[in-house]
Amino acid sequence: MRFVIRTARMSDLAEILRYFNGVIEERVPGLPFRNKYTLAEERKWLKGTVDGVRKGSRFYLLAETGGRIVGSAGLSYSSEEHALDSKHMMVLGVTVAEGYRGKGIGSELIRQMIAWARKKRLDLLELNVYDTNRDARRLYERFGFRKVAEIPFRTKRGNKYISHVVMQLHLR
Numbered sequence: 613m614r615f616v617i618r619t620a621r622m623s624d625l626a627e628i629l630r631y632f633n634g635v636i637e638e639r640v641p642g643l644p645f646r647n648k649y650t651l652a653e654e655r656k657w658l659k660g661t662v663d664g665v666r667k668g669s670r671f672y673l674l675a676e677t678g679g680r681i682v683g684s685a686g687l688s689y690s691s692e693e694h695a696l697d698s699k700h701m702m703v704l705g706v707t708v709a710e711g712y713r714g715k716g717i718g719s720e721l722i723r724q725m726i727a728w729a730r731k732k733r734l735d736l737l738e739l740n741v742y743d744t745n746r747d748a749r750r751l752y753e754r755f756g757f758r759k760v761a762e763i764p765f766r767t768k769r770g771n772k773y774i775s776h777v778v779m780q781l782h783l784r
């Protein structure tokens with residue numbers, strides 16, 4: 613499948629809203645269940661992201677095929693508005709749309725996230741994944757991420773608790 617990886621712009625607003633709300637509606641087991649975003653919420657988020665990318669405090673990429681957004685990945689600082697003592701690391705988030713998974717899109721997004729982090733001379737990247745999300749964990753391990761912690765009881769689905777696994781990729 614041919615796809616393009618590119619930065620986001622404000623004109624992507626409607627398509628990004630459709631994309632994220634599609635992932636939310638799917639209730640994919642590996643992601644938190646939440647309410648769909650409103651246009652106003654999404655506009656605020658996208659503006660913050662586009663501005664952050666311009667200032668270098670964020671990194672964000674979209675995957676697009678045939679005019680449709682089918683994947684998204686971002687790096688952001690972990691703590692409140694870039695605390696001076698946590699600028700050595702960023703947190704990775706990545707999703708790909710149903711029907712487009714398993715085709716290499718997530719891998720390409722992650723590869724570009726890591727390349728950017730290296731250029732920015734970050735010490736490490738971190739992510740959070742459900743313990744039960746074996747496929748995603750294997751994918752992250754392939755890129756060198758390793759489990760550094762487990763947070764038990766973090767999510768509750770029905771009567772079942774799901775632990776969160778924290779993974780890190782050290783870049784130096």
Ligand SMILES: CC(C)(COP(=O)(O)OP(=O)(O)OC[C@H]1O[C@@H](n2cnc3c(N)ncnc32)[C@H](O)[C@@H]1OP(=O)(O)O)[C@@H](O)C(=O)NCCC(=O)NCCS
Pocket residue numbers: 640642643706707708709712713714715716717718719720740741742745746747748750751
């Ligand atoms: C995890 C995710 C971002 C990976 O993107 P992708 O484009 O499917 O990944 P790629 O095609 O580059 O790589 C395929 C690998 O991804 C993993 N993967 C994870 N979830 C997958 C899914 N639903 N379908 C296919 N592959 C999946 C597999 O390990 C697969 O490797 P394998 O060949 O060893 O089975 C994407 O599948 C996704 O959004 N899944 C649902 C939401 C989710 O779990 N997000 C991660 C939250 S931390």
